[in-house]
Structures are given as structure tokens and as C-alpha cells.
Amino acid sequence: MRFLTMGIHDERLVKPARAVVQESLGVKAGERVLIVTNPGAEIFRIASAVYDAAAELGARPVLVVQPRKTSLDYAEDAVIEALASEPEVFCSLSEEKLGKDRRGLSRPYVWEGKEYDHIHGFLREGKKVMRSFWSPSLTLDTFLRTVDIDYEALASVCRKVKARLEGAVEVHVTSPSGTDLRFSVEGRTPFLDDGLFREPGEGGNLPAGEVFVSPVVGSAEGMVAFDGSIALAEGIAIPSTPVRVTFEEGYVVSVEGEDEAAELLSASLEAGKKRALAFEQEGLLPRGQGEVYARNARHLGEFGIGLNEKARIVGNMLEDEKVYGTCHFAIGSNYDEDAKALIHLDALVKNPTIRVRRDSSWEVLMEEGTLVG
Numbered sequence: 001m002r003f004l005t006m007g008i009h010d011e012r013l014v015k016p017a018r019a020v021v022q023e024s025l026g027v028k029a030g031e032r033v034l035i036v037t038n039p040g041a042e043i044f045r046i047a048s049a050v051y052d053a054a055a056e057l058g059a060r061p062v063l064v065v066q067p068r069k070t071s072l073d074y075a076e077d078a079v080i081e082a083l084a085s086e087p088e089v090f091c092s093l094s095e096e097k098l099g100k101d102r103r104g105l106s107r108p109y110v111w112e113g114k115e116y117d118h119i120h121g122f123l124r125e126g127k128k129v130m131r132s133f134w135s136p137s138l139t140l141d142t143f144l145r146t147v148d149i150d151y152e153a154l155a156s157v158c159r160k161v162k163a164r165l166e167g168a169v170e171v172h173v174t175s176p177s178g179t180d181l182r183f184s185v186e187g188r189t190p191f192l193d194d195g196l197f198r199e200p201g202e203g204g205n206l207p208a209g210e211v212f213v214s215p216v217v218g219s220a221e222g223m224v225a226f227d228g229s230i231a232l233a234e235g236i237a238i239p240s241t242p243v244r245v246t247f248e249e250g251y252v253v254s255v256e257g258e259d260e261a262a263e264l265l266s267a268s269l270e271a272g273k274k275r276a277l278a279f280e281q282e283g284l285l286p287r288g289q290g291e292v293y294a295r296n297a298r299h300l301g302e303f304g305i306g307l308n309e310k311a312r313i314v315g316n317m318l319e320d321e322k323v324y325g326t327c328h329f330a331i332g333s334n335y336d337e338d339a340k341a342l343i344h345l346d347a348l349v350k351n352p353t354i355r356v357r358r359d360s361s362w363e364v365l366m367e368e369g370t371l372v373g
Contacts, residue, residue, distance in 0.1 A: 013049035016148040021053040026198035029058030032087040042140040047093040075099030090132035128201035146207035155194035161211040165190040170357040177225035184219035209308025209322040214334035218250035220300040228348025233268035237261035252298040272297030272343035296341035302330035325369030
């Protein structure tokens with residue numbers, strides 16, 4: 001490979017970068033590839049290697065660098081405009097987040113009657129003119145260990161787990177730390193993040209390796225004991241003792257725990273609520289939507305199952321939520337777009353037992369962290 005970006009040369013990055021563009025994205029000669037990143041040393045080196053790997057294939061990569069963004073910040077206008085050019089491939093490699101779409105929040109994009117508050121989702125999920133991956137908070141260590149994998153093998157496992165969730169009406173999760181939560185998934189379609197993003201409309205995280213679903217709005221009842229990493233409005237925590245989050249009718253009613261992470265999680269949920277109300281006051285959310293977004297900042301937005309055997313808990317949610325033998329829940333926005341919020345905070349449960357109900361019969365999908373069947 002001839003390195004094209006600012007003379008950066010790190011041989012360790014060549015193989016995983018090629019895996020990204022060839023195996024995951026299936027980039028072809030002549031395709032436009034937009035890569036958005038930050039100036040941080042590690043993430044910029046990774047983005048540069050992906051740029052070089054795309055150029056090596058004869059694609060037309062463009063690298064855009066913006067300041068670091070948190071989950072409550074806006075993407076730069078130039079980034080949104082670059083996305084508006086509708087590249088065939090989009091790669092978001094960020095130290096934290098890509099950033100929100102200021103225009104999309106105030107005047108959502110509409111495709112076939114569905115609203116999207118970010119142009120990325122509009123182009124990929126709506127118009128389906130683009131395929132993409134996004135890697136918030138990606139580190140060099142994670143990239144080197146978890147991205148150069150057998151994507152076909154991972155996809156096979158993900159498809160099997162997805163098939164066992166399809167058609168289910170209820171999920172019951174327990175764990176040695178005290179989790180005991182039930183929620184409905186009736187009518188919901190599970191998603192998979194298997195790393196195969198080769199067709200327009202496809203996309204997910206790299207590293208990949210999870211199957212996830214949006215619980216039915218208002219259905220979650222019980223308690224989750226988070227004993228792995230916990231995403232916060234800013235940063236991440238790994239509690240020394242479980243953080244216990246109780247849900248009633250789908251919403252968080254209490255956050256308890258001896259570790260400081262409990263207080264930080266509570267503060268993050270409150271920040272998501274207050275920011276939503278402020279956005280409406282500033283005209284960045286349509287009138288009446290501030291209260292909706294604020295309420296959903298405490299809603300159970302996601303249930304996911306980690307399936308990447310190269311991933312491990314390192315205090316980085318991008319990798320942590322893919323760890324085989326764990327499951328995760330997110331508080332905030334969901335993937336079915338019927339519980340919108342400004343936050344989406346993932347948190348892990350280790351060694352879960354996951355039971356799935358169809359009609360009146362239950363089956364065990366995972367028992368204390370090991371897939372069954």
C-alpha cells in the first residue's frame with residue numbers, strides 16, 4: 001500500500017483497514033467514500049489508513065476532519081453538507097460521536113411518510129442510497145484486535161440469534177448480579193450488526209457483532225443490574241458494584257447503587273431531559289416535541305446481545321457491547337423511531353440468561369453467557 005495521507009505510515013493498520021473497505025464495505029473502484037473523523041492522534045491515524053485502503057482500490061475517498069463532538073453536540077455544517085452530496089459509502093470514525101444534525105432536528109427529513117432527524121439515517125435507512133459504518137470512541141487497540149475478523153462466520157452466528165428473536169412476543173432477562181426484567185418485542189423486527197455492509201441501506205458499527213431489538217414502548221417491567229460498563233452523557237464508567245435501574249411501564253423510575261456510577265447515570269438521564277426542553281425553546285425541536293424527547297430520555301430503547309469473541313470489556317462501549325457472553329440495554333432513543341430522545345446510553349449485563357417467549361412457550365437463548373441451541 002502506498003500511504004497517501006500526510007505521510008502517515010503504520011504497517012499495523014494496513015490489514016484491518018483493508019478488511020474494513022474490502023470485506024465489510026465491499027468498496028468498488030470509482031465509488032465515492034466520505035470519511036469523517038477528528039484530529040485526535042489515534043482516530044486520525046485509523047481514518048487515514050481507511051482512506052488509503054479505499055484509494056488503493058480505485059475508489060474516490062474524501063477525508064473530513066471536525067472537532068470532537070459529544071452526544072449532545074451538533075456536527076459541523078460542512079459535515080452535514082458533505083453527507084448531502086450522497087456518497088455511496090460513509091465512514092464515521094470519531095473520538096466520541098458524529099454529532100447531531102441541526103437542520104434535521106428542527107425540520108426532519110421525510111421519506112415515504114417516515115421522519116428522520118439526521119441526514120445519515122435519512123440517506124441510509126430512508127432513501128437507501130448509501131451504506132455506512134460508524135465507530136464512536138474507536139481506539140487503536142480496539143481497531144487492531146477486533147476488526148480484522150471472519151465476517152462471514154460472525155454473520156452466520158448473528159443470523160441464527162436474530163432468527164430466534166424473530167416472531168417472539170416477550171423477552172425475560174436475568175443475571176447473577178440480580179437482573180430480572182421482562183419486556184415485549186411483539187411486532188418488532190430484530191436488527192443485526194454483523195459487519196457486512198455491502199449494499200445500499202446497510203450499516204452498523206465496526207467492530208461488529210451484536211443482535212439488537214427495540215422493546216415495545218412502555219412494556220419494560222423489572223430491574224436491570226448493570227455490572228459491566230455504563231455509557232454516560234460524557235464518558236463511560238465501570239462500576240465496582242452493580243448499578244440497579246428499575247423500570248415501570250417502560251421508563252426508568254429509580255437508579256440505585258453504592259458506586260459513583262449510579263449518581264453519574266442519574267445525572268446523565270437528567271441532562272438528556274433538560275437538553276431536550278432547551279432544544280425546543282431554542283427552536284431546534286418542533287413545538288411540543290421537547291416534552292416527548294425529555295420523557296424518552298428515561299425510556300428503555302434497546303436490548304442487545306454481544307457476539308464478537310475477539311471483543312472484551314475495556315471501558316469503551318463501542319467494543320464492550322459486542323463482547324460475547326454479555327447483553328446490553330440502552331436508555332433513551334430506540335431504533336424503531338417511535339421513542340425519540342437526544343441520548344442513547346448503553347450499559348452492560350454480564351453472564352445473562354435470556355429467555356424468549358412465543359405464544360405460551362418459552363425457550364432459552366442464552367444461559368449465563370453461553371448461547372444455547
